[in-house]
Amino acid sequence: xxxELRFFLRSALFTILIGTIYWxxxxxxxxxxxxxxxxxxxxFFVLVVGAxxxxxxxxxxxxxxxxxxxxxxxxxxxxxxxxxxxSGSAWPIVGSVAAMLVGLGLIYGGWLWIxxxxxxxxxxxxxxxxxx
Amino acid sequence: xxxLDHALAHTAPRPTGVVGWITTVDHKRIGILYMITAVxxxxxxxxxxxxxxxxxxxxxxxxxxESTYNQAFTIHGTGMMLLFATPLVAGFANYFVPxxxxxxxxxxxxxxxxxxxxxxxxxxVVFSGFLTASGAASFGWTGYAPLSDSTYTxxxxxxxxxxxxxxxxxxxxxxxxxxxxxIFGMRAPGMTMFRLPIFIWNxxxxxxxxxxxxxxxxxxxxxxxxxxxFGGGFFDPAQGGDPxxxxxxFWFFGHPEVYVVILPFFGVVTEIIPVFxxxxxxxxxGFVFATLLIGAYSxxxxxxxxxxxxxxxxxxxxxxxxxxxxxxxxxFFSWIATMWRGKLRFQTPMLFTMGFLFMFLIGGITGIFxxxxxxxxxxxxxxxxxxxxxxxxxxxxxxxxxxxxxxWIPKMSGRMMGERLGKLHFWLMLLGFNVxxxxxxxxxxxxxQRRIPDYLPERGFDTLNALSTVGSAIVAxxxxxxxxxxxxxxxxGAPAGDDPWGGNTLExxxxxxxxxxNFRSLPPxxxxxxxxxxxxxxxxxx
Numbered sequence: 001x002x003x004e005l006r007f008f009l010r011s012a013l014f015t016i017l018i019g020t021i022y023w024x025x026x027x028x029x030x031x032x033x034x035x036x037x038x039x040x041x042x043x044f045f046v047l048v049v050g051a052x053x054x055x056x057x058x059x060x061x062x063x064x065x066x067x068x069x070x071x072x073x074x075x076x077x078x079x080x081x082x083x084x085x086x087s088g089s090a091w092p093i094v095g096s097v098a099a100m101l102v103g104l105g106l107i108y109g110g111w112l113w114i115x116x117x118x119x120x121x122x123x124x125x126x127x128x129x130x131x132x
Numbered sequence: 133x134x135x136l137d138h139a140l141a142h143t144a145p146r147p148t149g150v151v152g153w154i155t156t157v158d159h160k161r162i163g164i165l166y167m168i169t170a171v172x173x174x175x176x177x178x179x180x181x182x183x184x185x186x187x188x189x190x191x192x193x194x195x196x197x198e199s200t201y202n203q204a205f206t207i208h209g210t211g212m213m214l215l216f217a218t219p220l221v222a223g224f225a226n227y228f229v230p231x232x233x234x235x236x237x238x239x240x241x242x243x244x245x246x247x248x249x250x251x252x253x254x255x256x257v258v259f260s261g262f263l264t265a266s267g268a269a270s271f272g273w274t275g276y277a278p279l280s281d282s283t284y285t286x287x288x289x290x291x292x293x294x295x296x297x298x299x300x301x302x303x304x305x306x307x308x309x310x311x312x313x314x315i316f317g318m319r320a321p322g323m324t325m326f327r328l329p330i331f332i333w334n335x336x337x338x339x340x341x342x343x344x345x346x347x348x349x350x351x352x353x354x355x356x357x358x359x360x361x362f363g364g365g366f367f368d369p370a371q372g373g374d375p376x377x378x379x380x381x382f383w384f385f386g387h388p389e390v391y392v393v394i395l396p397f398f399g400v401v402t403e404i405i406p407v408f409x410x411x412x413x414x415x416x417x418g419f420v421f422a423t424l425l426i427g428a429y430s431x432x433x434x435x436x437x438x439x440x441x442x443x444x445x446x447x448x449x450x451x452x453x454x455x456x457x458x459x460x461x462x463x464f465f466s467w468i469a470t471m472w473r474g475k476l477r478f479q480t481p482m483l484f485t486m487g488f489l490f491m492f493l494i495g496g497i498t499g500i501f502x503x504x505x506x507x508x509x510x511x512x513x514x515x516x517x518x519x520x521x522x523x524x525x526x527x528x529x530x531x532x533x534x535x536x537x538x539x540w541i542p543k544m545s546g547r548m549m550g551e552r553l554g555k556l557h558f559w560l561m562l563l564g565f566n567v568x569x570x571x572x573x574x575x576x577x578x579x580x581q582r583r584i585p586d587y588l589p590e591r592g593f594d595t596l597n598a599l600s601t602v603g604s605a606i607v608a609x610x611x612x613x614x615x616x617x618x619x620x621x622x623x624x625g626a627p628a629g630d631d632p633w634g635g636n637t638l639e640x641x642x643x644x645x646x647x648x649x650n651f652r653s654l655p656p657x658x659x660x661x662x663x664x665x666x667x668x669x670x671x672x673x674x
Contacts, residue, residue, distance in 0.1 A: 008340075010428075011428065014428045015428070015431065018431075018452075021448075022445075025448050026448065028444065028445065030376075031380055034380070034381075035431070037348075038431055052316065052317065087147075088155035088157060089242050090155045092157070092242050092245035093154060093155070093249045095246055096250045096253050099302070100253045100257060103296075106291070106295065106361070
């Protein structure tokens with residue numbers, strides 16, 4: 001089993017054990033639910049990482065190859081597709097400003113959501129449309 | 133397919149100047165942005181601390197009223213924990229995780245830029261509370277209900293604190309997912325999980341803690357905002373809510389957060405000690421499993437912050453808290469055994485590492501005391517806890533941060549930091565830190581409460597408070613020495629070369645600073661210290 005998978009599996013099993021002990025010692029609901037949340041999150045990552053490991057072993061693309069890197073003979077030098085590296089992008093900062101405006105709109109009034117939503121849409125469109 | 137040089141030559145030209153930095157998606161530049169911004173928040177929060185120490189130097193109100201003092205300690209705590217320490221971790225991780233695992237960048241470069249900007253803007257939103265008519269948030273960084281409800285702390289400053297921290301929370305979660313994907317999915321060929329540098333193992337656990345704990349904080353902040361603005365009643369008993377619920381939610385995030393800001397620095401000093409001892413790390417696998425255990429235990433101790441509420445299972449949380457000392461002790465033994473009979477070099481990174489070991493040890497030992505409910509009941513909310521916390525977080529995180537700066541700035545900049553000023557910085561900081569915080573143990577045992585701007589002259593707190601204030605000024609001087617050293621070194625520092633320390637990990641296999649996308653070639657990876665192996669012609673495990 002891949003160590004990446006074991007990492008989250010251990011997390012889930014440990015928290016199940018501790019959570020069970022905690023519940024029967026305290027019958028305290030909030031903490032028990034939070035510990036159950038850690039178990040659920042760990043289990044989610046077991047599924048996600050498990051899928052990634054299976055994909056990697058079956059030769060499908062992994063994040064490394066998705067970014068354009070592949071390994072040459074004897075693993076070096078590194079080789080990559082010509083268009084692999086993203087150049088700069090303004091859309092992340094546009095998206096962040098949008099998120100901030102939406103948040104500030106909750107305090108200072110919904111009128112801030114108009115520029116916030118506009119920037120969010122522009123940011124999402126620009127990000128997705130960006131070639132590299 | 134083409135060679136790396138050919139491909140780089142065909143990559144679209146990157147914007148330069150300010151536009152280049154604002155639009156960058158290069159993990160190294162984003163790492164530097166994180167570090168600079170975190171240090172700016174460190175200085176801003178540190179100035180608030182200096183103002184508080186000046187206020188407490190003698191009895192009476194000297195330079196600020198109670199309300200301003202409340203705002204100062206709230207934003208000081210928030211700033212240091214969530215706008216300095218955690219993002220500083222993100223800064224080091226951004227710069228060095230891809231380098232350590234032999235990757236050209238992080239898995240999702242644009243997402244990486246988004247996380248930085250969410251953090252920077254969120255931090256500004258938090259601090260902008262000072263500009264509002266009612267002032268900034270003023271209930272302590274812990275935001276306890278009902279102090280944080282709209283009855284006791286009305287005004288936009290608190291809402292700005294909440295919204296700013298929600299932005300920071302999203303930034304942390306997205307950043308953690310990105311870096312975890314980078315470590316799991318983009319390691320260089322040959323780098324198995326048990327050949328990962330110890331810094332990376334500490335980062336893996338840290339990232340998991342962030343992914344499991346920050347959603348709890350973010351959700352709790354959203355609930356608090358709803359309570360304050362839309363009559364939610366989550367934490368209001370009059371509406372069927374429970375103020376203790378906030379404490380559970382906050383500390384379920386808050387205690388793992390302590391490890392979020394300390395585990396990466398355990399990783400940093402664990403990289404530094406073998407290099408400056410000229411020995412391999414003692415007990416690599418034991419160290420890894422100790423890190424995993426610390427991470428796991430950190431989710432089982434949250435309510436030791438709530439012993440005095442009378443509504444939690446004190447023996448359970450006391451026992452679990454004391455258990456954490458065991459894997460931490462394993463780490464200390466690994467560090468000591470690594471240095472044992474090594475050829476030690478006490479250059480500035482190693483000096484700060486030594487400072488970290490001793491100061492964090494004091495913080496850890498006082499932590500064992502307050503893990504005992506009877507003792508905690510006596511010293512809860514006193515300066516004893518303030519001293520303990522600062523020995524852990526300042527003695528741990530800040531000393532290790534400077535160790536990391538002196539160790540890695542040559543890699544990031546291509547220039548060495550000045551040794552003489554570095555050593556002056558270390559000794560001044562060690563002196564100032566202990567003069568500031570050690571007397572607080574006694575102040576706490578004498579019964580001085582935290583979070584008060586004034587005390588009666590007849591309580592006998594004045595001498596130790598004055599001493600503590602002098603210490604804080606020495607710490608501030610030491611920071612100025614560091615800034616001077618940095619500026620001078622960037623201008624006139626000796627060239628660093630690729631590997632000035634004789635390092636072990638992959639960042640030392642590339643130029644200083646590294647090229648865009650990091651490596652033109654990689655050495656074979658047959659152990660957790662590939663650069664050492666390449667230097668000494670080792671070709672197999674061990």
